[in-house]
Amino acid sequence: MSDQATDPATETFVAHRNLLFTVAYEMLGSAADAEDVLQETWLRWVKVDLAEVRDQRAYLVRITTRQALNRLRTMSRRKESYVGPWLPEPMLTAPDVADDVELAESVSMAMMLILETLSPTERAVFVLREAFDVGYDEIAAALEKTPAAVRQIAHRARQHVDARRPRQTVSPAQARAALASFQRVLDTGNPQDLLDVLAPDVVLVSDGGGFKQAALRPIVGAEKVTRFLFGALGKNDLPVTVHPTMVNGSPALVVRLDGELDGIIAVRIEDARITGLYYVRNPEKLSRVESETPLVRR
Incomplete structure (x- = not known):
């Protein structure tokens, strides 16, 4: 040693x-x-x-x-x-990650899903440039391309991401408030109240990886999402508990069935309403939600 x-x-x-x-x-x-x-x-x-x-x-x-x-x-x-939709692996993060707005956005589940729509080279350039402020010359050396080519790729990737990212930045306090409302609805079990929390065009993506039951396609629309959530959480004979946590730099919910970890629900919030729900149930992706993983940009 x-x-x-x-x-x-x-x-x-x-x-x-x-x-x-x-x-x-x-x-x-x-x-x-x-x-x-x-x-x-x-x-x-x-x-x-x-x-x-x-x-x-x-x-x-x-x-x-x-x-x-x-x-x-x-x-x-x-x-x-892969069986059904693929979601990024959620990670429990320290509260100070949320204080770094750029880092928190770059590792959020919503942003990670947007990055999935980029080509591998576009993703590498975008991550290095936007999240870590790496210079174009350094990126060019890493990718064995010219700085001019890297600038073009960065511009294209930025346009692609900007067209898909949330229209407004939500503060951690706003996110916690929206998530708390969502949690109360799940606790009380009133489907009508959930419709008040969800945006009309909300999208739910669930990832069971073939190990746990999940929707094989994204579910779109507040009513359909409400039916799915109450159906998925209500049909078990085991008691369901939902608690707040901090995943990928943003507030999220941990779902437990009879005390055992069942999944993580991360959200995308716009205009104080939930526009995206990401429910990770694949047990192979839940090993990082019990203890914090340090994430840094420097």
Whole structure:
């Protein structure tokens, strides 16, 4: 352990580990795959001659980006055979993540789903530029493209994301208030009250991964979403409890059946109403919601 502690390569990697994980997670939407990317990054990093590296942080981000891109292409094939809609893996985050508005938005479930609609290269460029403020020259080196090409990709990706992101930024307090209203409706069991909380064109996406029951397609419209939610939560003989939590930098709800973790419900809020519901029930995606995962941009 003492040798490791004094090893410059190890010290540098550990110092930037949370940043590298956040980069990989934003590119992949999967904590498990992000951890694999970090392992691959480490194996390449220990072979590097540090005397030849001018900016060690930038070099580590470059390795991580390349490994994440390779993994992203593999994941796209995996998702083709996935049962039902695929949602990002939710992670319990510390309250201070919500204080960093840009970080909180970039890792929110709503934004992560928008990133899913980008090509792998567009996603890498957007994440590095918008979320981590990496320079165009550095991104170009990571992707082995010219800075001019990276600027074009960044412009195209930004336009794509801007057309799909929420029309207004919601403060954590506003999000908590909307979620508290949603929770009260679920607790009281009055379907009519839920219609007052949901936007008319609300979309619910549920991810069971073939392990838990979930809708095989997104459900659109307040009435249909209401029927699905009360049907899914009400038909169990086991007692259902819903509690607030903080997932991906935003308020969310944790659902338990008879005390056992059943899923996470994240939301997208616009004009004080819920426009998106993301219900992750796949047990393989719930390993990061019991203890906090540190996410950083620096």
